[in-house]
Amino acid sequence: MSIDWYEMFAFSLNPLELMIRGTAIYWFLLFVFRTFLQRDMGAVGVADVLVLVLVADAAQNAMAGEYRSIGDGIVLVSTILGWNVLFDYLAFRSPRLRKLLQPPVLRLVHEGRLLPRNLRREYLTVDELMAKLREHGITDLADVHAAFMESDGNITVIKKEQDTETAPGSGGYRDRMR
Incomplete structure (x- = not known):
């Protein structure tokens, strides 16, 4: 051969x-x-x-x-x-x-409220979104300032700032950025 x-x-x-x-x-x-x-x-x-x-x-x-x-x-x-x-x-x-x-960033949650139209657009169920929020340590939608579907498919979550009187020294997002 x-x-x-x-x-x-x-x-x-x-x-x-x-x-x-x-x-x-x-x-x-x-x-x-x-x-x-x-x-x-x-x-x-x-x-x-x-x-x-x-x-x-x-x-x-x-x-x-x-x-x-x-x-x-x-x-x-x-x-x-x-x-x-x-x-x-x-x-x-x-x-x-x-x-x-590249797909644009899409807001899924605004001030603790779901944006159903955007969830439908991404074929993302509420259960799937809540699972992603739990991965970020969030169990209540009211604790979410905003959540976004990024262009790479990941979900970014921005938590609401805590009340500084009830959580002294906790600072917020802006304080941590200084």
Whole structure:
């Protein structure tokens, strides 16, 4: 059994065609994720998950031989990673593009009151929100000044300041920042 080194590394498809295919799939999936699945998962953004899935699939095809060469897989993976790096760079440099590419921060609680419309927008149930509040040590919604869904999917909670007469020396958020 001999190894055909040329066939293993030679392109079976035109590299430009691979780049166009990779670009088309990347743009389509990015559109779908940004339009229909705006809620990010944990500290990993949707674009990160998208790249991970596409790169894994492209690399798997190159390794398993569905493409005829490793070179095909390298071009496709490089195209996908290139788009991701370019978008990250452009979002970093351009506030306008950042607004388009990253979901905005969304207020979920204001002065102890739920904002049901915003919860619905993120498909977040009251039980899920309360679980997140408990992670921050809050059991009563009245203790929340504000809660936000961040662009990375995490929930940030700002507690109401305690009454300084009943809790001397406790300070508040502003005192801790000095």
